[in-house]
Amino acid sequence: MLDGAKAIVKGLGTTFKALTAPRDTYPYPEKRREYSPRYRGKHMLAKDEEGHELCVGCGLCEAVCPAHAIRVVAAEAPQDQPVSWTNRYSVDYEVDLIRCIFCGMCEEACPTNAVRLTPFNELAAYDRQSMIADKEELLRPAIRK
Amino acid sequence: MIRLTIDGQEIEVREGTMIADAAARLGIDIPVYCYHEALGPLGACRMCLVQVEKMPKLATACTTAVAEGMVVHTSGPQVDKGRKGVLEFLLINHPLDCPVCDKGGECFLQDYTFRYGPPQGRFQEPKIQKVKDGPINDLILIDQERCVLCQRCVRFMDEYVGEPQLLLEGRGVETVVTTVEGKPATSQFAGNVIDLCPVGALLAAPYHHKARPWNIERQESVCTLCPVGCTTLTTGRDGQIVRVEGRPVVDRNWGWLCDRGRFGFDFAVHPRRITTSWLNGREEAAARTTREIGQWLRQVIENEGPDRVAFVIGGLHTTEEAHQLYRFATEVVGSTGVVVSRDVPGYLPRGLNGTFEDLAAADAVILVGTDPYESVPVLHLRLRERLKNRRQPVQLMGVAPRELGRPTLPVDTLVTHVGHEADVLAAALKRGAPQHPVVETLVSKGAGIGQGLSEADLARLGDALLQSERLVLVWDGVEPEVEAAFIALAQVREGKRTRVLPTFGPSNWRGFERAGFSAQYAALTQVLEAARDGEVRMLVLWGADLLREYPDRRLVEDAYQKVQWLVAEGLFLPTGHEAFSAVVPGAGPGEVYGTYVNMEGRLELATPSVNPPGQARPTKSYLTAWAHALGRPFVVDDEWDPYDDASADLLPDEPVPTTITPIAAPVSNPGEVELVLSAMVWDNGIPSQILRSRMASPLARVSVADAERWGIREEGLVRVESRGETIELSVKVDERLTPGRLLVPLGGSTIPANRLQAGPVKVQRVEEVQAR
Numbered sequence: 044m045l046d047g048a049k050a051i052v053k054g055l056g057t058t059f060k061a062l063t064a065p066r067d068t069y070p071y072p073e074k075r076r077e078y079s080p081r082y083r084g085k086h087m088l089a090k091d092e093e094g095h096e097l098c099v100g101c102g103l104c105e106a107v108c109p110a111h112a113i114r115v116v117a118a119e120a121p122q123d124q125p126v127s128w129t130n131r132y133s134v135d136y137e138v139d140l141i142r143c144i145f146c147g148m149c150e151e152a153c154p155t156n157a158v159r160l161t162p163f164n165e166l167a168a169y170d171r172q173s174m175i176a177d178k179e180e181l182l183r184p185a186i187r188k
Numbered sequence: 189m190i191r192l193t194i195d196g197q198e199i200e201v202r203e204g205t206m207i208a209d210a211a212a213r214l215g216i217d218i219p220v221y222c223y224h225e226a227l228g229p230l231g232a233c234r235m236c237l238v239q240v241e242k243m244p245k246l247a248t249a250c251t252t253a254v255a256e257g258m259v260v261h262t263s264g265p266q267v268d269k270g271r272k273g274v275l276e277f278l279l280i281n282h283p284l285d286c287p288v289c290d291k292g293g294e295c296f297l298q299d300y301t302f303r304y305g306p307p308q309g310r311f312q313e314p315k316i317q318k319v320k321d322g323p324i325n326d327l328i329l330i331d332q333e334r335c336v337l338c339q340r341c342v343r344f345m346d347e348y349v350g351e352p353q354l355l356l357e358g359r360g361v362e363t364v365v366t367t368v369e370g371k372p373a374t375s376q377f378a379g380n381v382i383d384l385c386p387v388g389a390l391l392a393a394p395y396h397h398k399a400r401p402w403n404i405e406r407q408e409s410v411c412t413l414c415p416v417g418c419t420t421l422t423t424g425r426d427g428q429i430v431r432v433e434g435r436p437v438v439d440r441n442w443g444w445l446c447d448r449g450r451f452g453f454d455f456a457v458h459p460r461r462i463t464t465s466w467l468n469g470r471e472e473a474a475a476r477t478t479r480e481i482g483q484w485l486r487q488v489i490e491n492e493g494p495d496r497v498a499f500v501i502g503g504l505h506t507t508e509e510a511h512q513l514y515r516f517a518t519e520v521v522g523s524t525g526v527v528v529s530r531d532v533p534g535y536l537p538r539g540l541n542g543t544f545e546d547l548a549a550a551d552a553v554i555l556v557g558t559d560p561y562e563s564v565p566v567l568h569l570r571l572r573e574r575l576k577n578r579r580q581p582v583q584l585m586g587v588a589p590r591e592l593g594r595p596t597l598p599v600d601t602l603v604t605h606v607g608h609e610a611d612v613l614a615a616a617l618k619r620g621a622p623q624h625p626v627v628e629t630l631v632s633k634g635a636g637i638g639q640g641l642s643e644a645d646l647a648r649l650g651d652a653l654l655q656s657e658r659l660v661l662v663w664d665g666v667e668p669e670v671e672a673a674f675i676a677l678a679q680v681r682e683g684k685r686t687r688v689l690p691t692f693g694p695s696n697w698r699g700f701e702r703a704g705f706s707a708q709y710a711a712l713t714q715v716l717e718a719a720r721d722g723e724v725r726m727l728v729l730w731g732a733d734l735l736r737e738y739p740d741r742r743l744v745e746d747a748y749q750k751v752q753w754l755v756a757e758g759l760f761l762p763t764g765h766e767a768f769s770a771v772v773p774g775a776g777p778g779e780v781y782g783t784y785v786n787m788e789g790r791l792e793l794a795t796p797s798v799n800p801p802g803q804a805r806p807t808k809s810y811l812t813a814w815a816h817a818l819g820r821p822f823v824v825d826d827e828w829d830p831y832d833d834a835s836a837d838l839l840p841d842e843p844v845p846t847t848i849t850p851i852a853a854p855v856s857n858p859g860e861v862e863l864v865l866s867a868m869v870w871d872n873g874i875p876s877q878i879l880r881s882r883m884a885s886p887l888a889r890v891s892v893a894d895a896e897r898w899g900i901r902e903e904g905l906v907r908v909e910s911r912g913e914t915i916e917l918s919v920k921v922d923e924r925l926t927p928g929r930l931l932v933p934l935g936g937s938t939i940p941a942n943r944l945q946a947g948p949v950k951v952q953r954v955e956e957v958q959a960r
Contacts (some may be wrong), residue, residue, distance in 0.1 A: 101287035102400040116426075119397045130321065131288040131397045154287040 083145045084164035086138050086176065087184035089157050096126055096182070097157035100133030104149035104158055112142035113149060128155075136178040140166055161185070192258040207249040207260055208236055216262055219271065219300045221386045222338035223250035226442045226573075227348060233278075233338045235300065237270040238262045246270045268304060275305040281316045281361060283333045291388030293401035297336065316361055324354070325372035326881055327393050327451055328382060332364040335389035341365060341381035350572060350596030351375040365389070376565055376870075379450040383434050383443065392431060394451060394878050399425040407797040408435060410784045411449040412504045412695045412777045414869045416566045417786025418445050422453065422778050424797030429453050429778050441544070446565035448869050452876040456776050456801070460760050460875055463802025466771040474803035477770050478810060482817025484753045484769070485521070488725045489818065494522030496725040498715045502529030503731020503758055503774075504874075506782025506794070507699035507830045509807040513730055514704035516811040520820050525715045525724065528700045529732030531935040531942075532692045532867075533709040533739065534665025539844035540674055541698075542660050542687025543788040548574055552656030554649075555586040555601075557609055558664035558691045561594055563867040564787070567662070567689070572597055583652050587612050589864045590926040602645050603926050606862040606947050610669035611635045611854040612649070617673070619643075620650030621680050626848055630676045634853030653677060658685045665692035666865055666934075666946065668709065672849040679846070689787050692867065693935075694731075699785035702830050702839055712738070719747035726753040730807070731774060735763035736873055737935045741942040757810065760875070772810060775800035780807075783830050789839040791830055859948020861894065863910060864931045871936035888939055889922035889931040898953040906930075909950040913943050916954055 069076060078084075089097050100117025116135040126132040149158050163185045168174050189200045194211050201210045206229055208218050221233035231251035238249045241259040246267065249260075261267065279301065286292040318332035339356065342365060346352040353373035357366045367373050381390050405424040410417050411432070419441065423431035432453045434443030455461065465477035488496050499517040501510055517526045547553065547570055560568040574582055575597065586592035586601035587609050593599030604612045615638030617627045630636075638646050653659065659681065663670060678686040694700070701707040716734070718724050720743060727747070733756075734744045748754060748767050756762045757774045765771055777784075779800045783791045800806065808824050815822030832840040870879075871887045886903060898906065903920050908930065917932070917939060925931055930951060932941050 099288045100397070101292065102403055103287065106400070106402045115403075117397045117399075129285070129288050 078162045078164075080162065082162040082164070083147045083150075083160040084162050085140065085160070085166060085185060086143075086149070086181055087159050087161050088136060088178065088181040089159055090182070091128055093128075095128040096132060097128065097155045098133045098136060099127050099129055099131045099155055099157075100136070101131075101154060103152045103154060107148045107152040109146060109148065110142045110144050112139040112144075113137070133178065136181060138176045138181065140174045140176055141171060190254050190256050192254050192256070192260065194260045195262055201254055203254075205254050207238060207240075207247075207252050207254060207258075210254055211249065211260070211262060218249045218262055219296070219304065220250055221296065221336055222340060224340055224344075224384065227340065227343050230339060230343065233336060234274045235271065235278075237267060237274065239264060239267050271300070271304040272306050275301055276309060276311075278336050279305070279309055280311045281333065282336070283315060285334075288397075289331075289334065289388040290391050290396060290398075291334075291385075295388055296386040297388075318364055321391075321396075323372065323393075324367055324381075324390065325374065325378060327447065327878070328373070328378060329391045329393050329396060330365060331389050331391065332366075334387050335365055336387050337363055337365070338386060339365075340384040340386070341390055344381060344384055345373070345375065345378065348572070349375055349377045349569065351377070353378065354381070376447045376561075377444065377569065379447045380434065380444050382450075383445075392451075394454070395423075395431040398430045399423065404430075405797045407778075407795040409778055409794040409797070410786075410792040411445065412784060413449050413452055413872065413874060414564050415691055415693055415695050415697075415787040416564045417695065417784055417790070417792050418449055418566050419443065419792060420445065420449070422797045424778070427798050427801070428457055429798055444566055444569050446869070447882070448565065448879065451878045452874065453778070454876050454878050455759065455874045456778060456798075458760075458875050458877060461801070462759070462761055462771065462773045463804055465773065465803065466761070466765065466768065468769060469766055474772065474805070477772055478813045479817065481753075481755055481770050481772070482814045484726060484755075485814055486818055488753070489521060492725055495524055496723070497521050497523045497728065498525030498527075498719065498724045498726070499523060499728045499730060500527055500529050500712065500715065500732045500734065501700050501705055501730040502694050502733065502737065504694075504777050505696065505700070505731050505774075505807065506777075506780060507696065507703050507785060507791070508782040508828075509780065510696075510700045510703035510705060511828055511830070512807050512811055512824050515824070516815065516822060517728075518704070520811075520815050520818060520822050525718065526705050527712045527715050528697050528705045528707040529694060529729070529734060529737050530692075530697075530707070530709050530712050531737040531739065532665040533668040534663065534690075534692060535668065535671060535708055536663065536665070536688055536690045537671070537675070537845050538698075538789065538839060538842040540678060540686070540688045541787075541789045541839075542689050543790065543838070544570060546658065546685065546687045547571070547660050547689065550574070550582060550656075550658045550660040551580065552583040552585070552652045552659050554652060554659070554661045555584075555588065555592050555599060556613070556661055556663045556670055557588045557666050557866070558662055559588070559592045559866065560662065560691070561597070563664065563869055564691045565869060567691070568594075568597060583656065585649060585652050587649065589862065590929045590931065591924055594924075600648070602641055602649055604641070605639060605854070605857045606864055606929075607667060607857070608639060608854045609667045610673050610851045612638050612641060612646070613653070613670065613673040613677070614851050615641070616646050616649035616653055617676065617680060619646050620654040624680050626676050626679045629848045630672065630851055633850040635851035637854060639854065639856060654681060656684070659687070661686075661688045663688050663690055663692075664867060665690060669849075669851045672851055675845055676848050678844050679848070691787060693872070695786075696784045698787075698789055698839065699783065699791075699830065702785060713743075716743050716747045719751050722750050724751055726755065727751045729754075729756040729758070729762060731758045732756075733758065733760075733762040733873065736937065736940070736942070739942050741940065757807070759804075773800075773802065773804035775804050775806040779804075785830070785839060791837045791839070857948045859950075861928055861930055861949055861951045863908070863944055863946050863949045864929050865934045865941055865944075865946045866931060868933040868936065871933045871938055873935055873937045875937065886918035886920050886938075887933045887936065888917045888919045889925050890919045891925040891927040891929060892921055892923055893927035894930075894951075895921045898951070900953060905954040907952045907954050908944060909952075910944040910947075915940065915943055
C-alpha cells in the first residue's frame with residue numbers, strides 16, 4: 044500500500060517536473076520557429092524599384108540546376124511594353140518544387156540577382172501538378188503567416 | 189615546302205602559308221577573330237599574337253607567313269600577357285550583357301576572355317553607347333556595342349560575295365559596322381555574316397532571344413531546298429526547329445548558305461503544313477485513313493492486279509525512305525510503275541556527273557540554261573571563288589535563252605532562242621571538230637544551225653568546249669536534247685575531263701534513283717499516260733505534287749480524273765487536293781534520319797533534331813501498316829545502305845553512255861516574245877513565313893524594252909497566251925533580262941507555269957485598277 048503511494052508520488056513528481064521544464068517542440072502551426080535569413084526555401088523572382096522584372100531569361104539557372112527542376116523560355120518584349128529592365132524577358136519560368144533540392148545554385152548563378160530563395164518552406168499539396176511553381180506564383184513570393 | 193617548328197612540333201607547309209594555318213594543321217588552337225581562311229589575312233583584331241624566335245616583338249599569326257627554320261611559341265608568359273592586353277582593350281567598350289546576348293555560351297569573346305583575359309578591367313569611365321538590336325535587314329540584327337571590329341562581315345560581303353552592302357563608319361572608338369546609307373542589305377548571302385561574327389554583334393532575327401546553347405538540340409543536317417545540298421546545323425528547341433547554321437566541312441566547303449536555306453526552315457511549322465489526314469476531302473484521324481487506304485490497296489491488287497498501282501516519289505524525302513517505298517511498291521505490292529516526280533524533262537547520266545572539286549579545278553565552266561544565282565545560290569559563290577583564284581584563269585561562258593550572270597559574276601553568254609540550247613552546242617561542236625564521226629551523227633538530223641549567233645561566237649564556244657583541259661558544264665535540264673550533246677562532247681574530248689552539274693530537282697532525285705526509282709522523264713510520262721488511259725486504278729504520290737510540278741498540266745488533270753484512288757503523302761496538301769481520295773501527313777527533313785544525295789552525287793547524312801509534329805509519321809510507319817493490311821511480310825530494317833564501298837560518299841561511277849542520239853533540227857521561233865522557264869529557289873513551292881517579305885514580289889519578269897513597249901513601269905499585269913490557254917501573270921521589270929523574253933519560275937507555288945509552254949507566246953498588258 045505504502046509502496047504503491049510512493050510510486051505514484053514519484054511518477055507524478057516526474058510529470059510535474061516536466062510541466063515546468065523548457066519545451067523542445069512547438070505548437071505548429073500556431074507558433075513557428077525563427078529561421079535564419081539565409082535559409083533556402085521556395086524561390087521567388089524579384090523586381091526592381093520601377094516594377095520591372097529582374098529576370099532576363101538567360102537560362103543560366105536552368106543550366107546550373109543539378110536536379111533539372113527549372114525551365115525558362117525567353118522572348119523579346121514588344122518595343123513599348125517592357126517586362127524586364129531590358130528587351131529580353133522570360134515568358135515562362137517554372138520551378139518543379141518536388142524535383143528541387145534547394146541547393147541554391149540558381150540563386151548563385153543568376154547574373155541579375157532575379158531568382159532568390161526565400162525562407163518560406165511550407166511546401167505541401169495534394170497533387171504533383173500544383174507543386175510546379177509558375178512565373179505568376181514566383182513573382183508574388185509567399186509570406187509566412 | 190618550308191619547315192618550321194611550332195611549340196616543339198615540326199611541320200612542313202607550302203610557301204606563303206600563315207602561321208595560324210600551319211598551327212591549325214598541327215591541331216594547335218590560336219585564338220583569332222578577324223582571320224578566316226576564305227577571306228585571307230587582315231590583322232585587325234591582334235588576338236592571334238604569338239612569339240617567334242629572333243623577332244623582337246610578338247607577331248600576329250594570321251598575317252605572318254612561315255619562313256624556313258622559324259621557331260614559334262603559341263603559349264608562354266609573354267604571349268599570354270600580349271593576349272591579355274588585347275582582350276582588355278577589346279572589352280573596354282564591350283557591354284556586360286552576356287545574359288541577354290544570343291551568342292552567350294558559344295561566343296569567342298567569352299571563351300578567350302575566360303582563357304586569356306584579365307579578371308577585371310581597369311577602365312572605370314562610362315562605356316560608349318551605340319545602336320543595340322538595330323536592323324541590317326528584316327532577318328539580321330546588329331548590336332554595335334558588342335562588335336569587336338574584326339571586319340569579317342564587311343570583307344565577306346565586299347570581297348567574297350561582291351555585294352558591298354556593309355561598311356565601317358566613323359573613326360576610332362566610334363567606328364561601327366552599318367549598312368550603306370542605312371538601307372537594308374538585300375543580298376541573299378547576307379545571312380552568312382551571322383555565322384561569321386565571332387561575337388554577338390550580328391544576330392539572326394528569327395532566333396532572337398529564342399534559346400541558349402545548352403537547352404537546344406543541335407544536329408548535323410543538310411539543306412534540302414535546292415540540289416546543292418549545303419551542309420547545315422539545325423537547332424531544335426521544344427520540338428521545333430528554330431535556327432539553321434552553315435556547317436563547314438574541312439577541304440570541301442566553307443559552310444556558306446543562302447538566305448533561302450538559312451531562314452526557310454520554318455516550312456515544318458508553317459500553317460499550311462498538314463498534321464492530320466484527309467479522307468475524301470474531309471479531315472480524318474490518321475489511323476482510320478491509313479486503314480482505309482490499306483483496304484483500297486487490297487481491293488485493287490486482288491481484283492485487278494498489282495500493276496494497276498503506281499508510285500511517284502518526290503518532295504524532300506531521304507534516300508532511305510525512297511528505298512523503303514521502292515521495296516514496298518515492288519515486293520509487297522508488285523507494281524512496276526515506280527517513278528520520280530520531275531518538273532523538267534532533262535536527265536543526266538551518272539557517268540557525266542561532276543563534283544564541286546571538278547568545278548574548283550576547271551579551266552572552263554559553261555552554264556547551260558541555268559543562272560546559279562537564282563536556282564542554286566551557293567554554286568554562284570563557288571563560281572565566284574573559282575573566278576577569284578587568279579593563279580589559274582577560268583573561262584566562264586553561258587548558253588541560254590537569256591543573259592546569264594551578274595555584275596559580280598560576269599558570264600559570256602550566247603543568247604539563243606528558246607529551245608535552241610542543244611542546237612547551239614551542236615553548232616559549236618560542228619565548228620570545232622567538223623569531221624568527227626560523233627559530231628556528224630549528232631547533227632545528222634539537221635541540228636547545228638546556231639540561229640542568231642555569229643561565226644565568232646560559235647568558234648569561241650567551240651574552243652571552250654574542245655580546247656579546255658577540264659571542262660565543267662552546269663545544266664538546268666529544261667531542254668532534254670542537251671543530254672545528247674553532252675554525251676557527244678565527252679566522246680569528242682576523249683581523255684579530257686568533261687563533267688556536268690545538274691541543277692534540276694527534286695533535290696534528292698539522284699537518291700531516289702539510287703533507291704531504285706526511275707528518274708527518267710519518259711518513265712513518269714508513261715505512268716501518267718497509263719493513268720489517263722485508265723490502266724492505273726490507284727496512284728500513290730509520295731511527296732510529289734504533280735499538278736504543280738509536271739510540265740504538262742493537262743495530262744496530270746486527265747490522269748487525276750481517271751484514277752479511282754488518288755493517294756498522297758506529304759508535308760502540304762497537294763495542288764487540287766479536293767480530288768484526292770486520301771492525303772496522309774509525312775515527316776520532313778530534320779524529323780527523320782537519313783541521307784540525301786546532292787547534285788554532285790554525294791551522299792550527305794542528316795540527323796533529326798525534332799520529332800514529326802501532330803499525326804505526321806515517317807514513311808516506314810505507313811508502309812508497315814499497309815503491308816499488314818495486305819497480309820504480306822514487309823522487312824524494312826534491312827541491310828541496305830546507300831553508301832558504296834569503293835566510292836565512299838560519292839555514288840558509284842558508271843560508264844558514260846556511248847550511243848549518240850541525233851539532235852532534231854530546231855524550230856525557228858517567229859514570235860515576238862519567247863517564254864523562258866527557269867527554276868528559282870525563292871519560289872520552289874515550299875512556303876516560309878519568315879521569308880514572306882522576300883518572296884512576295886512577283887517573280888515573273890519582263891525586260892526593260894518590252895516593259896516600255898507595253899507601258900509597264902515597275903510592276904504590272906500581263907496576259908500570256910500559250911498552248912491555247914491564257915493566264916494572267918504579275919510581272920516585274922528586270923534590267924538584266926534579254927529583250928523579247930518573258931521569264932517565269934518553274935514549279936512555283938505562285939504561278940502555274942506548267943499551264944504554259946516554253947517558246948513563243950502572245951503577251952498583252954492588262955490594265956490594273958489601282959485601289960487607292
